[in-house]
Amino acid sequence: MTDPLAPGAYTFATDPVAGERLDLAVARLTHHSRTQAATLIATGQVTVGGRREKASFRCEPGETIAVTIPVPPGREIVPEAIEVRVAFEDEDLVVVDKPAGMVVHPAPGNWTGTLVNALMGRGQGLATGGGPERAGLVHRLDKETSGLLLVAKTDRAHRVLSAELAARRITRRYACLAWGHLDQDRVTVDKPLGRDPNDRTRVAVRPEGRQARTDFERLARFDATDLLRAHLHTGRTHQIRVHLASLGHPVVGDDTYGGGGGRRLVGLPPRRHFLHAAWLVFSHPVSGVRMDLRSPLPEELKRSLATAAGEPDWFAHPDPLDYLGFYRATG
DSSP, X not given: OOOOOOSEEEEEESGGGTTSBHHHHHHHHHTOOHHHHHHHHHXXXXXXXXXXXXXXXXXXXXXXXXXXXXXXXXXXXXXXXXXXXXXXXXXXXXXXXXXXTOOSSOBTTBSSSSHHHHHHHTTOOOOOTTOGGXXXXXXXXXXXXXXXXXXXXXXXXXXXXXXXHHTTOSEEEEEEEEESXXXXXXXXXXXXXXXXXXXXXXXXXXXXXXXXXXXXEEEEEOSSEEEEEEEESXXXXXXXXXXXXXXXXXXXXXXXXXXXXTGGGGTOOTTOOSEEEEEEEEEOTTTOOEEEEEOOOOHHHHHHHHHHHTOGGGGGSSOXXXXXXXXXXXX
16 A cells, blocks of 8 residues: 655656545645545645645646645653453564454544553553654554554564564454355455555555455355455555455455354444454464453354354354464364
8 A cells, every 4th residue: 555645745747636626635735634634635635736735726737736734743652551351462562452443543533542552551561663652663553453452562562563663574464244246165356455545544455555364265155255364475555354345245244345244144333343362372472372352242243143053052162263273273
């Protein structure tokens, strides 16, 4: 995925965006949202051929668009007393078992109540490599995705773990329930992902996007859904959700990518999708010891799985994923 342009002054030719509204053109050229682009236009940060125009102005070929992206105002990240469920912790790192509904790091619209605020509230040091908003984070999870998240306490641990992640030596496997049935028990989706040009809050399969690969393995087939194990080879935003939607089998409960309807059929609560980071395997950044951490399904997903399977007894099982072979080695 292409990141938004950093603060600075930029000049673009209008030819590639001729005929488009100015706000859409600026959003496309700077990789910002349409709302952000409209704000830049309204505050005088955008000119066309040296003159200010409205957001509705239609770009014509043969001119230039000048855009100034200002430095965002500083924002202090406030420690908060929020309970954090910890799967593992030592002096170098902490693995958090994140609940659904919690945003991972502060950003516009979510400056408080995030996992970073909660970790800072524990009074412990965190790596500084990712900046104050992403202190210690090695990777991320979507707001409504639950499960295991790796956080570095020291800069050394952050450097080592980030390099391991880039080299694909950290194994992340997710449990997900998808609508319908895959054509085969094992499917690999290798499709590039980028910002959706029509909605900057969404991700889409894009030829010019960043390479993204996910392996899916069916663990169980129910009447209307498949229980899948997803193995990430890359970690693009919304990767599993978009890849499954591209197959016509969106994640159950995913309102953004077409899986939100019918959640009552599988007993899934509102504003929750069935995606859980259940298995994390990596080498400790200092000792080199192999770490194998597992997170059983949260109660609401256990209940949903039992409903989808028509097996109410599964709800009482300590970890239905273990029973269904989720943690077995890949052949």
